[in-house]
Amino acid sequence: MDLTYTDEEEAFRAGLRDWLSLVLPELPAKPSPQDWPGRRAYDTAWQRLLYDAGYGEVHWDASPTQRLIFLEETEKAGAPYVGANFVGLLHAGPTIASEGTPEQRDRWLPPVLRGDEVWCQGFSEPDAGSDLASLRTRAWRDGDHYVVSGSKIWTSHAEVADWCELLVRTALVSEAVPKHRGITWLAMPMDAPGITVRPLRTLAGSTEFAEMFLDDVRVPVANRVGEENDGWRVTMVTLSYERGTAFVGEVVACRRVLGELAREARGNGRWGDPALRRRLGRLSAEFSALWRLTQWNVSEAQRTGGVPGVGGSVFKLRYSHARQELYDAAAEVLGAGSLDLAHEWTLDRLSSLSYTIAAGTSQIQQNIVAERILGLPKGR
Numbered sequence: 001m002d003l004t005y006t007d008e009e010e011a012f013r014a015g016l017r018d019w020l021s022l023v024l025p026e027l028p029a030k031p032s033p034q035d036w037p038g039r040r041a042y043d044t045a046w047q048r049l050l051y052d053a054g055y056g057e058v059h060w061d062a063s064p065t066q067r068l069i070f071l072e073e074t075e076k077a078g079a080p081y082v083g084a085n086f087v088g089l090l091h092a093g094p095t096i097a098s099e100g101t102p103e104q105r106d107r108w109l110p111p112v113l114r115g116d117e118v119w120c121q122g123f124s125e126p127d128a129g130s131d132l133a134s135l136r137t138r139a140w141r142d143g144d145h146y147v148v149s150g151s152k153i154w155t156s157h158a159e160v161a162d163w164c165e166l167l168v169r170t171a172l173v174s175e176a177v178p179k180h181r182g183i184t185w186l187a188m189p190m191d192a193p194g195i196t197v198r199p200l201r202t203l204a205g206s207t208e209f210a211e212m213f214l215d216d217v218r219v220p221v222a223n224r225v226g227e228e229n230d231g232w233r234v235t236m237v238t239l240s241y242e243r244g245t246a247f248v249g250e251v252v253a254c255r256r257v258l259g260e261l262a263r264e265a266r267g268n269g270r271w272g273d274p275a276l277r278r279r280l281g282r283l284s285a286e287f288s289a290l291w292r293l294t295q296w297n298v299s300e301a302q303r304t305g306g307v308p309g310v311g312g313s314v315f316k317l318r319y320s321h322a323r324q325e326l327y328d329a330a331a332e333v334l335g336a337g338s339l340d341l342a343h344e345w346t347l348d349r350l351s352s353l354s355y356t357i358a359a360g361t362s363q364i365q366q367n368i369v370a371e372r373i374l375g376l377p378k379g380r
Contacts, residue, residue, distance in 0.1 A: 047115030
């Protein structure tokens, strides 16, 4: 396995750096975390800039290594993250590109790439939690439509979304139908009658998530991605992208914050504490190892056809905890200043608490690692 970059990949990196140095100084200020309509306008305008410059398709059509370089360089340069476009660009888009029909790819992918349409994620349910296979939202056929009823929670970006990647149960659980079967992956238009969205305010003050209620919502059968009752397999593709590459840019960001923490500690006198220096040194080693693991996962994805494998669960498991440890260290460096909610690191510390739950809990990741990598017996 070769983790070095080719001349072609280095040329891609150099071109991207040059373009970022030209456009970033001209960007307007980013809206507040509480202003999601404003965030949508800002994030989709950034996506349009990328599209016009030829970088709009980097998450799908570029090689995994080019994708890695893109995430690394944009984060290093302080470019906007995908934000409100997160689900469309990093979850639904790659899934449709991999599992959708030619007609579905033509319909849904270009608007996401241009920043014209935003997607949300309708996976979690109040009574299912991380046990995704236990979802209860039902859909039954009525001619050329599915009729959907149920509720979702922690629906990312529902407040500003045009489409939802929705998991529904299309066959009841029985001895013949295990709970992970009988699930179907649908693309649901968010302006369809029967949808109620209620934003949820997080500990950090954002309304990034919402609860969503579905009352006889009609979704065309043509919006089904994959076969009926085969949604679990399609979902595994979605989750592979979510865990395999969706957090790559954040690792680069964490390495940058670690350097800023050291500079802050030197400035405010905290650097004299040897325990703090050891803590920051250990975190530096941790994030360096996570970056190498990222490169390994990307290399494996490139070798096996582009879809990230179960190595993404190893990454997600360790990254979630390392991120929390990083911002705990930030609170130690800031001292009493860590109580200031206007400080970016304070908000990041609050949001870091969700990482051991988001995108599959740490317990779920441990089960995947135990069963699919270590070959241990299936957990109960």
